[in-house]
Amino acid sequence: xxxxxxxxxxxxxxxxxxxxxxxxxxxxxxxxxxxxxxxxxxxxxxxxxxxxxxxxxxxxxxxxxxxxxxxxxxxxxxxxxxxxxxxxxxxxxxxxxxxxxxxxxxxxxxxxxxxxxxxxxxxxxxxxxxxxxxxxxxxxxxxxxxxxxxxxxxxxxxxxxxxxxxxxxxxxxxxxxxxxxxxxxxxxxxxxxxxxxxxxxxxxxxxxxxxxxxxxxxxxxxxxxxxxxxxxxxxxxxxxxxxxxxxxxxxxxxxxxxxxxxxxxxxxxxxxxxxxxxxxxxxxxxxxxxxxxxxxxxxxxxxxxxxxxxxxxxxxxxxxxxxxxxxxxxxxxxxxxxxxxxxxxxxxxxxxxxxxxxxxxxxxxxxxxxxxxxxxxxxxxxxxxxxxxxxxxxxxxxxxxxxxxxxxxxxxxxxxxxxxxxxxxxxxxxxxxxxxxxxxxxxxxxxxxxxxxxxxxxxxxxxxxxxxxxxxxxxxxxxxxxxxxxxxxxxxxxxxxxxxxxxxxxxxxxxx
Ligand code: KIV
Ligand code: ZN
Numbered sequence: 001x002x003x004x005x006x007x008x009x010x011x012x013x014x015x016x017x018x019x020x021x022x023x024x025x026x027x028x029x030x031x032x033x034x035x036x037x038x039x040x041x042x043x044x045x046x047x048x049x050x051x052x053x054x055x056x057x058x059x060x061x062x063x064x065x066x067x068x069x070x071x072x073x074x075x076x077x078x079x080x081x082x083x084x085x086x087x088x089x090x091x092x093x094x095x096x097x098x099x100x101x102x103x104x105x106x107x108x109x110x111x112x113x114x115x116x117x118x119x120x121x122x123x124x125x126x127x128x129x130x131x132x133x134x135x136x137x138x139x140x141x142x143x144x145x146x147x148x149x150x151x152x153x154x155x156x157x158x159x160x161x162x163x164x165x166x167x168x169x170x171x172x173x174x175x176x177x178x179x180x181x182x183x184x185x186x187x188x189x190x191x192x193x194x195x196x197x198x199x200x201x202x203x204x205x206x207x208x209x210x211x212x213x214x215x216x217x218x219x220x221x222x223x224x225x226x227x228x229x230x231x232x233x234x235x236x237x238x239x240x241x242x243x244x245x246x247x248x249x250x251x252x253x254x255x256x257x258x259x260x261x262x263x264x265x266x267x268x269x270x271x272x273x274x275x276x277x278x279x280x281x282x283x284x285x286x287x288x289x290x291x292x293x294x295x296x297x298x299x300x301x302x303x304x305x306x307x308x309x310x311x312x313x314x315x316x317x318x319x320x321x322x323x324x325x326x327x328x329x330x331x332x333x334x335x336x337x338x339x340x341x342x343x344x345x346x347x348x349x350x351x352x353x354x355x356x357x358x359x360x361x362x363x364x365x366x367x368x369x370x371x372x373x374x375x376x377x378x379x380x381x382x383x384x385x386x387x388x389x390x391x392x393x394x395x396x397x398x399x400x401x402x403x404x405x406x407x408x409x410x411x412x413x414x415x416x417x418x419x420x421x422x423x424x425x426x427x428x429x430x431x432x433x434x435x436x437x438x439x440x441x442x443x444x445x446x447x448x449x450x451x452x453x454x455x456x457x458x459x460x461x462x463x464x465x466x467x468x469x470x471x472x473x474x475x476x477x478x479x480x481x482x483x484x485x486x487x488x489x490x491x492x493x494x495x496x497x498x499x500x501x502x503x504x505x506x507x508x509x510x511x512x
Contacts, residue, residue: 004257005247006041006223009240011272013044013072015231021276022472024500025057032061034271038264042068042094048086049079055086062090070094075124084131095128098138101145101153118153122160129161137162143174147185154190164197164223169212172205180215187220199223202238204230209238214246217254228272229280241265241286249312263319270344274382277463277474329363343371345378350386365480366457376452376461376478383476387495389438391487392416398426408433427486438494442466449482462489466497473497
């Protein structure tokens, strides 16, 4: 059996199925470059047959990186052809064909018999193989499939040309032992002695995704499918950072290698949170803010004597900044860039300049600038703050027994445009006035406001999701004034929406 575990990252495909999350083309490309730096073996860039946006994303990622890139495809000719075309420029392309195999899915969803499912799989793998040497086949809902049928369809998939066989626990239903036994069964009876990779793909519905994945590795799987921060459909997928740190921390048990550069983990985790708008819970394993924080005096004492008393991993192995640099009023642009990089934000010159302006303003208002403040300023930049429209000024007239009105002035280059409108409260009035200027009538999908740090001088961070013409976009805004933070968040979302709409207007003749 091979002694290297291959990492297949599906943040851009299954991760994008996280409720409310959608990545845009340039974000997918940026994220894929970070995945390449992290050293993943395969990037699932999307589902080319599902939409023009996904097709373009698979195509763009294929061009941008030289690591493996794959597209998902149903057992449908059009999906497989779209995947093959989108992957044309990939250095290491893979088509990932799947069909549901469990009786429940066969009957309730596909209305197909076992024989029909098997024939569809064989036909589709054969077609995919005519385009691409590297074919993965997944039995959706494998863990609720009859074991004999699972073996039969896996054998047929190999005969048809599949090179990787994936056994998904699609609904996170399997117990750890059950999943291990299932993987062991396929390994012993189908894979053993053949040059085929067995793969695990686990969902987290019962909070077991990392455990089931690790057990699969122990029982013969040599590819793990996972996502950064565990993003994914419903409760998410197994998280990459947990799996790799599990394998490495307990290398005494697993005794396996991998190709990852774990010092990129913190950076890419921050990027995934920024791009998806799904913040990492503080108590999340490996990358949560509290993962290396010790509250109890006894623990603090122990850690001071020897970190290993209460830490099983080293934060530096994950690229977590070690707090060497403190920023203050006199810090320069260069220090801000370096610090932002340490915190996982690779800002463009334009974003850096804008973040630096806000950093200086903040340093005048607030004594201690923390990493959480810097991260909020960076997040704001990554979410549209240097886009087409900038706030010049706003004025609000509001009270508890009146309709709120707002007068907002936005800058577009050298031009300043002012409009007024009203709303249920001051924030809605501002958003309506912004719509008057941009001419885009957006619906507010969600709005959240939180304090970035404790204390009266804390920054407020607004996270705003807006929708226009079926496109949903996230914006973030920060300020010590919560109305200003909300306006920034809204305008930033609108800026990103305009940018994304321009991109999706690329003529479809560009699709080969
Ligand atoms: O969870 C699942 O079954 C999947 C397959 C499409 C691989 O995501
Ligand atoms: Zn999945």
